Amino acid sequence: MSRWKRVAAWLVAALAASGAALGAAVIYFGLYDVSATGPHTVPVHALLDVALTRSVKVRSADIDVPDDLDSPTRTQRGDALFRAHCVQCHGAPGQAPEPYALGLNPAPASLVGSARERPAAEMFWITRHGVKMTGMPAWQYRLTDEQIWDVVAFMRVLPTLSPEEYRNLAQPATAASGASSAASSAASSGASSAASSDASSSSPSAPAAAPSAPIPPPTPSEPLRVGDAMAGRDALQQYLCVTCHAIPGVPGARHHVGPSLAGMADRSRIAGVLPNTPDNMRQWLMDPQRIKPGSAMPALGLREQDARDIAAFLRTLSNFD
Incomplete structure (x- = not known):
């Protein structure tokens, strides 16, 4: 071995040892914040995202998708299972997740966005096996594979439903006729071959649960202060904003269903209806259904x-900075 090759080998070994020692020190001295109120750093989030994507893709490659996956019968059974077990953490069109899901980190994926991107086999694998350290459980011990496929079938239809159509599916009288046709027609016309994360229940014939009422905001216990942009950056992750919107500098979901918030400060209107002022943004965030x-x-x-x-943080998102 030449002198330069020996030097290069020693240099690589020294760098590897230094990196390992640095990593061990970060772990031993508790320097990495594991609290759910603090997000992963962007590099750590990106690394975990790649690991998840590759792991799921490799392990779902040989799964056979049922020929009748898009049948209205499967979709209707999956609707009941989805409402019983998935909407609580993932939400649905126009319906918020339950309060306990809002503080999960990583945030539960928006299944509308994931269903547009993930193949059905990947969605089945994630639902059946769960994902470590995400709060996503494995359903294989609580549901049959047929039931899991029913949930996958409904999630493939989810991106085609408006909030009103999703609400109407929960009405027993309508589900047998007009309202259920939204899911049935979407299924038979072939909802996209993409889908995602969570799912399911115990009985496919269980009645669909009615959507939960909007979460009432808690009564303030301290005097209100002027908005703090840094506090807002932390808070928006506790309300799952990152599951639907791409937000500059904030780690979040790979698949988004809402518009990017990049340049939000430069936009003239909020949701096309309100002038873009801090107070209007506050009102929109607190009750978007009242405003639109x-x-x-x-x-x-x-x-x-x-x-x-x-609202203060969103005012910092300018394309002209």
């Missing part, structure tokens, strides 16, 4: 101070 009925954005039960802080 039928919007896909649900009422998430923001505290007023959190809404002020998030």
